[in-house]
Amino acid sequence: MNEGGPNEGGAVDVRGVGKRYGEAVALDGVSLHVEPGEFMTLLGSSGSGKSTLLNVVAGFTRPSSGSVAVDGRDITKEPPYKRDLGMVFQHYALFPHMSVAENVAFPLRRRRVRGAELTRRVGEALDVVELGGLRDRRPAQLSGGQQQRVALARAIVFRPRVLLMDEPLGALDKRLREQLQLEIKRLHTELGITFVFVTHDQDEALTMSDRIALLRDGRIVQVGTPEDLYDRPASRYVAEFLGESNLLPGSDDPELFLVRPQHVRLSPPGAALPDGHHARDGKVAEVIYLGSGLRVEVELRSGGRLIARTGTRLDPVPKPGDDVVAHWSPQDRVTVPA
Structure with missing residues (x-):
């Protein structure tokens, strides 16, 4: 045509x-x-x-x-x-x-x-x-x-x-x-x-x-x-409308930073983290099996919650109540005006 x-x-x-x-x-x-x-x-x-x-x-x-x-x-x-x-x-x-x-x-x-x-x-x-x-x-x-x-x-x-x-x-x-x-x-x-x-x-x-x-x-x-x-x-x-988002306080009051759940990695406490990674301590609140991966909700010790989307082959697989460290690369963090 x-x-x-x-x-x-x-x-x-x-x-x-x-x-x-x-x-x-x-x-x-x-x-x-x-x-x-x-x-x-x-x-x-x-x-x-x-x-x-x-x-x-x-x-x-x-x-x-x-x-x-x-x-x-x-x-x-x-x-x-x-x-x-x-x-x-x-x-x-x-x-x-x-x-x-x-x-x-x-x-x-x-x-x-x-x-x-x-x-x-x-x-x-x-x-x-x-x-x-x-x-x-x-x-x-x-x-x-x-x-x-x-x-x-x-x-x-x-x-x-x-x-x-x-x-x-x-x-x-x-x-x-x-x-x-x-x-x-x-x-x-x-x-x-x-x-x-x-x-x-x-x-x-x-x-x-x-x-x-x-x-x-x-x-x-x-x-x-x-x-x-x-x-x-x-x-x-815009950040909250498109896809799941983790919005955390930035260095200035009117500033937030965004980390998408697929960029968040979870490690057990005390594990060595990649150089330069930002990290937050927390406890697993919920784990949902999605077929292609897991949706893990973490209650942060500093307050608030954070979502991670991970593969199904984590060792160990996180369970509600587990202590974890949520961390991400600085390249995956985006500043968002509040």
């Missing part, structure tokens, strides 16, 4: 967008640039403003202030059908009385594509999502994952430069979610168009994104690669 090759996506510019509902502020002066062909994820908890921002870009919500442009063209006042953006909703919105092929053809018929061209492009879109053999089925005859693929095919069949997705995997079970995460990432690479993806799931965002915009209370608190947000959080909120 990607006849023009990679990087055929459109650039999206959100400039100072605000949205109020009476006294309630849903978006507070949000600005964001999405590069052509980028996979940008809008991440945040419920009520953070991520879906409102996506709906402003899509045209379903009119902003109270600010503007939206695609490839430099201001689309702020244009209705959704004139923006030519692909959209995938959480609940798919498939037509139950239409076959798979008819659902996928719908956007093309609205654009007056007919005959052999319509048949060819529907076939291409279904092949991309690996549903070519199910073109004559109705949505009720499909699994949840298959329905999601039909929704994706319908959104890409008219070759939009930007594809918007609002929690598209939210209704699926964990195994299917993880499978479709990889398929959507593959689809993004194959098509080369710009994806703007909304989720509240941090693992989903870390797995799929080129960059992540983390929202809180209608504002973007940090934008960066998954590595930026996970390894170099700009605030305590």
